[in-house]
Amino acid sequence: MVLQPRAPIVTTAERAGDGRTEDRIFVQPNAVIVLDGATSVELGPGSGGWYADMLGQELARRLASFEGHDLRDALADAIARLALTHDLRPGRAPSAAVTILRWTAQEVEGLVLCDTSLAVQTFGQITVLHDDRLRKLDHPARAAYLEAISTGSPFDRERLRQMQAFTREHRNRPGGYWVAEAVPEAAGEALRSVWPRQEVAAALLATDGAATGIDTYRVLDDWAAGFAMATDRGVEAMLDLVHQTELDDPQARRWPRFKTHDDKALAFVRFPQEA
Structure with a gap:
């Protein structure tokens, strides 16, 4: 049997x-x-959310029919379709970071593009896919702005606009960073990994606002602690912990950042063992 x-x-x-x-x-x-x-002060409020919603719908329609292809193919096709349908132009279109987990009876496949995280717990170790190319982008004003915030300066919309203009210049090109926008080739730069289905116990998919509890604030020691909290108390408790940490530092003095709270999204996938 x-x-x-x-x-x-x-x-x-x-x-x-x-x-x-x-x-x-x-x-x-x-x-x-x-x-x-991605929030943009020039493209208008909600533009990143609109793009994320449209791209998510395109991806959802493709994942079943692209079963024989890796996730980069499905993502590239979705980006291309969205750009064509809505006449999106590289460098001027809204954008979104993407994390996908897909499974079949034989394997579990993960993909990460831009500043999001995927942690996969197997029986013996935890593997984390995290695309940090955007964070590593050397913006000359970034460090100075964060330093100013840490010493009491208020959040500055004009400085944020300047930094967003800088990052757009380095978007989806070698030496910069890659993100879902209007360039299908960006999908080929995504981080991807595959695990045998029988070896995977669980996975956490987190936007950067949710992952800060582990990789920035350290209110959770590591991803193992994240899996433990998700299992014992649920993913809502994880986001509550991160949100409360930010409430305790409303002016971003202890943890310099560009706004008090970032959006947070978290998905916890458990793979039950056979009877």
Whole structure:
């Protein structure tokens, strides 16, 4: 008798930052998609959220039909279709970071593009896919701005506009960073990994606003602590912890950042063992 894998158990949580959230989560029978729409002071409020919503819908339609292809193909096709349908232009279009987890009876496949994280817990270790190319981008004013915030300067919309203009110049080109926008080739630069289905116990998909509890604030020691909290107390408790940490530092003095709260989205996928 051949045992069929039991269906994964998916739980999600979202928390808006300083306004309406631009993060999106899509749960499919064979996949979970988490997107972080980029806030833009020039393209207008909600533009990143609109793009994340549209791209998530395009991806959701493709994941079943692209079963024989890796996730980069599905992402490239979705970006191309969205750009064509809405006449999006490279460098002037809204954008979004993308994390995808897809599974079949044989394997679990993960993809990360831009500043999001995917942690996969197997029986023996935790593997983290994190695309940090945007954070490593050397903006001459970034460090000075964060230093000014840490010493008491207020958040500055004009400085944020200048930094966003700088990052757009380095978007989707070698030596810069890659993100879902209007360039399908960006999908080929995504981080991707595959695990045998029987070896995967669980996975966490997190936008950068949710992952800060582990990689910046350190209120959770590591991803193992994140898995433990998600299992014992749920993903809502993880976001509550991160949000409360930011409330305790409202002016961003202890942890310099560009706004008090970022949007937060988290998906926890558990793969039950066979009976």
